């Protein structure tokens with residue numbers, strides 16, 4: 125087998141001899157274009173936040189109404205870049221699954237919506253899985269990369285395995301919007317090279333509760349009112365909430 129040497133940029137004759145080689149006019153111009161583009165895409169992502177999202181529907185009702193009405197970015201970090209990082213993992217899993225025997229990826233990044241609830245979400249993919257008896261199931265899939273200690277808690281080496289409540293609700297609501305009754309949650313812990321797949325059937329009780337919550341939230345949004353705080357004092361959710369300062373100002 126041919127021996128590969130490490131790539132030595134100086135030998136190849138590029139300018140890449142140090143940090144200064146990449147801070148000229150060209151990188152300034154690219155940075156300007158990229159930052160402008162990200163800003164534009166953030167705006168379009170925030171626009172999509174004017175509807176409720178199955179991935180956050182369990183949150184504080186007041187927070188959801190604040191977010192619905194929010195026009196400026198009150199988030200820390202870039203939702204667009206977070207989305208891109210997540211998409212890479214999803215794409216790799218879908219590519220892998222499509223190459224597995226008896227699994228076909230029928231669709232990927234499927235946008236789903238319910239205009240009555242004012243909900244918009246998306247499925248990572250829709251798969252066709254053929255069982256040993258030849259029967260084929262159409263299932264929705266959501267993938268989640270989790271950190272190692274969360275993975276170890278969800279899937280202890282011995283005993284029961286678990287799925288996160290938020291993920292179950294998100295997948296159920298997205299399945300319902302897509303008209304699918306079966307779904308799978310795929311958890312992966314890339315650092316430790318582990319994964320686990322859990323199967324879910326559509327749960328009508330979850331859907332009924334989400335529909336009711338959305339109906340109440342929509343009434344608040346239409347009247348331009350905020351639900352009262354569901355907490356008597358600053359809670360753990362408030363600590364992580366992007367509207368904490370505004371919400372507890374008086």
Ligand code: SF4
Nearest residue numbers: 184187362365368371
């Ligand atoms: S600060 Fe707390 S009560 Fe206020 S919107 Fe956020 S989560 Fe809800």
